[in-house]
Amino acid sequence: MISSEDHVRLGNAIREVEDHTAGEIVVVVAEQASSYRSVPLLWAMLGALLTPWPLIWITNLGPSRIFLAQLLVAVFLSLFLSWPKRRFALVPRFIKHARAREAASREFLSRGLTRTRERTGVLIYIALAERYAEIIADTGIADRVGPDVWRGIIRELTGTIRDGRIGDGLVVAIQRTGAILAEHAPPRFDDIDELPNKVILQ
Structure with missing residues (x-):
């Protein structure tokens, strides 16, 4: 520095x-x-909340599969956005x-x-x-x-x-x-x- x-x-x-x-x-x-460690979790939660809507509109998936999709999206986003540069860019x-x-x-x-x-x-x-x-x-x-x-x-x-x-x-x-x-x-x-x-x- x-x-x-x-x-x-x-x-x-x-x-x-x-x-x-x-x-x-x-x-x-x-x-x-x-x-800013909480930032990936917040984006992951937002992504998980938005995931069901397109699945409900365009698929016939049941509640359990939609819930599983939410979980996968949340895990993926929290891991993907945990990289420091990505995390900082989102703040x-x-x-x-x-x-x-x-x-x-x-x-x-x-x-x-x-x-x-x-x-x-x-x-x-x-x-x-x-x-x-x-x-x-x-x-x-x-x-x-x-x-x-x-x-x-x-x-x-x-x-x-x-x-x-x-x-x-x-x-x-x-x-x-x-x-x-x-x-x-x-x-x-x-x-x-x-x-x-x-x-x-x-």
């Missing part, structure tokens, strides 16, 4: 911007936000983005961003397969910075993901986020680095 050189470059970028703010930045890059975009938002929220809580001293933690989350990015700020920053500011950074970041320049896009996103943090959460004389300065890959 990210080269070793970019990994080092991004860690340095986080460290540099945090020297000018009391805020904390955590970057999480996920290959895919969800496995509507709004579901992909909803799962990515849920994953970002889980990461925000699990990475300690709600436990910083002044509640100034910021998560930059990317789900590559979904081409989705989100920035979540804790209350110490979210109360001072409107959502439109984050949307501008996200828009630019998702553009670089589409162009295959994820490393460059993340560096810019980190720098722009750091500038916002420096303005609204300037460094303290007793400031400490509360969270790791590295990109977390999943």
Whole structure:
């Protein structure tokens, strides 16, 4: 997902911007936000529900044989659609983005961003397969910075993901986020680095 050189470059970028703010930045890059394992089952159930109607209209099959046909269709579809690429292709975009938002929220809580001293933690989350990015700020920053500011950074970041320049896009996103943090959460004389300065890959 990210080269070793970019990994080092991004860690340095986080460290540099945090020297000018009391805020904390955590970057999480996920290959895919969800496995979508329920999707083949849903399509298999839909296929099984639709199977009886053409059989009733154009054949003289009895109920037991129609039930068997339903079962076979359900088994075939669940197996056929379980291949990861097929499974992912069947997921509507709004579901992909909803799962990515849920994953970002889980990461925000699990990475300690709600436990910083002044509640100034910021998560930059990317789900590559979904081409989705989100920035979540804790209350110490979210109360001072409107959502439109984050949307501008996200828009630019998702553009670089589409162009295959994820490393460059993340560096810019980190720098722009750091500038916002420096303005609204300037460094303290007793400031400490509360969270790791590295990109977390999943």
